[in-house]
Amino acid sequence: MHYDVFNGDADGILALLQLRLAEPKTSTLITGVKRDISLLKQVDLTQATSVTVLDISMEKNIDALQPLLDKQIPVVYIDHHRSGDIPASSFLNAMVNTSPEVCTSLLVNDHLKGKFYLWAIAAAFGDNLQATAHRHAKKLGLSSQLTQQLEQLGVYINYNGYGRSTDDLHFHPAKLYEKLLGFESPEPLFSDKDSLYYQLQQAYNDDMAKASRAEVLFDVEHCKVACLEDAAWSRRVSGVFGNDLANQSPDKAHAVFTKNIDDSYTVSVRAPLNNKQGADEVCIQFPTGGGRAGAAGVNALPESQVEQFIQVLSEYYK
Template identity: 35%
Template sequence: MSHWDVFNGDADGLCALQQLRLATPREARLVTGLKREIALLERVDAGAGDTVTVLDISLARNRVPLMALLARGARIDYFDHHHSGPEPLPRHPGLRLVIEAAPTRCTSLIVHRCMGGPHAAWAVTGAFGDGMAVAARALGHAAGLHDESLALLRELGEAINHNAYGETEADVLIAPAALHGLLRPYGDPLAFRRCEPVADALIARRHEDLARSDALAPRWRFASGSVYELPDEAWARRVQGSLAYRCIEREPDQACAVLRAAGTDAFMVNVRAPRRRPRADHLCLSFGGGGRAAAAGIDRLPRERLADFLAAFEQTFAADEPTRPRP
């Protein structure tokens, strides 16, 4: 009998898994990847008697292999907060499915609640990394963490999340599976930050990348938000998600999209929604992407559909009548 841990390689997936394995240590086969590597269950070769834990990957992208694993007799615990697709949630005696798609939820917070909260600092770190600063601070204060500690956890969570962005593992400082191995001994994320040199390296890499992005101006501006365009370079591949979070934090009532060239004929897109109009998932779903209400993305937006995307961006987030983009 084998166990599999299947998780997104960003801060939310890593910190959700960290909470579970601190509470219930077990050896597992790891299946993970960078932020955009979502279709992970198809890599799992589990069957009768095997168990699988799934964290922070969209059911919409993994429904078919999930049902195949259940049909082969695997037992699966599945925790997530992304849009699950138009079909009803599956029911099966071998499946424990916990999906909460509210804009204020992330997988780390869901796991924290389901476990009764023994490792709140890791849930706080994951929530900060996933751009949920308000929820992270609220949980941190409830857990007795001081503002100084919360600031350190925020910097760590955001740096871990930043590390998940890239086209291949060559773009990032450390592969998510290797980072999980370094995190695993630490019950306290502050101790991880103090003791593991990779923590400072991750933080420094993020600051360097953001400094480059801060020099950029939006390529298109609308009354309801801004759209940035990045080149297809390693630093830009890493900074794409962090720049989107940074923009929405600075202007929480403005939408933000970050486009990065993906070859010569397409873009990869990150979208962050303003707090009063959380519709990022609806926008991205209409272009073949996915995500959640506050934050979503498109793996491949053809260049010939760029004008359609800009028009839909403005229409989705406009409070009043749409305006034309200013070049």
Template identity: 40%
Template sequence: MLQGLPVERFDVCNGDADGLCAVRQWRLHDPSAARLITGLKRDIALLQRVPSTGASEVLVCDLSMQRNRAALDRLLDSGAHVRWFDHHWSGDVPVHEGLQAHLDFSSTVCTSLLMDRHLGGRYRAWALVGAYGDELTAVADQLGAASGLDTLHRALLRRLGLAINYNAYGEDPSDVCIAPADLYERLARHASPWTLLRDEPVIHDIEACRRRDFRVAMSVKPHWDSAQARVLVLPAAPWSRRVSGFLANALAAVHPAQAQAVATERRDGGFSVSVRAPRASPFGAHALCQRFGGSGRSAAAGIDALPANALETFVHALSQARWDATC
């Protein structure tokens, strides 16, 4: 009870593998009923959907505090208690008795791993699904091996993480196989990822969709290509909105010395852009995207709405960017 009133609980998270798996870990730890607020990959400003009831507990996972600061201040002022787990740049973190902030901006962590750290590794398999989905493959492999998982079982968790993550990309729910909130309901039926993989055919549907989309995407010629950077421009279509992040990651893995940008035409004009720093020098993507109103992490960031007339300016900035090998 808070302030003599029944406590309302809210789980607010990004709808990708990292966000959903972080919440899944917490609700295995604390199975209290909570209202889930989530969305597609670029639905960042989600905290504004939480009402200022005062007697509330709010769990926030994998969302930029900087992008949600006004809503956070409102909730804290109303008396809410907020737990925040995230690895994106936060800006200034408020000092408030109602806020517990678990933040780490290292390129080797994600929100699911922060939750895993906080809970002492009790739900390690779910944490690994989130880490694999967030493309922290080497980190997840090392942690999985140390936890006694063989190559096959680590590969299964990676498969699940990539599928959940792929399902988060789109401009609206009609673009994806299943709305992230509905996908979380499927996750919440299972204590472990192993039964989820066995019993939920939607995972196989997502994988089949990804393979089809990727084949189409690989036929697109680069808009810009040099030793330093590559830019692909995709047309406005459901497949292109789904594949953008996966395509950027795949190109970054194949070309570790080259920065990658996938610009996808939006329905309303302009572009959404997925940016990946070179794997060999994985620091600087967030700084570049911030110049164009975007955000993200040092290795992987994005721009939600790049004006059409700013595309060439962005291409030039990417081609001239200097990437850091150390943070």
């Protein structure tokens, strides 16, 4: 049995989409909300014959990866998050690049020699790699209209991945992937007014209108922190709202706090777009933190550590 294990955001979904369009394969899908990254442990060691892992940190999944390799189960691992020490095994094919200018879908795009480049560009936009995505679009001669549509598609798919559980989402990531698998190119989605592109567009616009009224906890020249209430819409926009703030003020670091049911906070951090480093370094100082240089987060920040977190964030980027 083959397993495809992938992040439920735009990058994870569209990385797998490219791979399976190029290399169709019957597989068991393992995914979840964007922050559910300890996914590899769900693979059944007694059933697995091979595994593909996309867009989840190897460092966070090493305890589940090593038993697979010990059982001589071939693993393809493609990612751009913190990897830690990559195991030396002939059963591991690791394509890992932690540069802040790449995402997993772009690594897959390179692997496939650009066969499904429109999906890769949409994913790069979804991961808020604006400059990188625009550079690829320009190099390939895409029209400004198509480039804008790919940008919006990436943002909407990414937006769909955020939530406390998949109940918060408009589409379960596995179902969204399966719907998209019917399209070699995203272009038909833009011409069909009933497509999931327009369904997600309406939902995104409704939620972002609410986010524009978010409480500001801290705002100085180099750093801004906003807070959202404990609600499904808040959890859906927590990441894309952070991206939006970062795009509006590219010299600032941003954090978006979303209140959890236990009075802790889920935190999304975006490094300044003009200085895309350090977001992971800030977040790993807290027990449930992780991510990458340009974008990171904390899954459950205790209320008692809110001021400490803001201080650490502010001091880092001062």
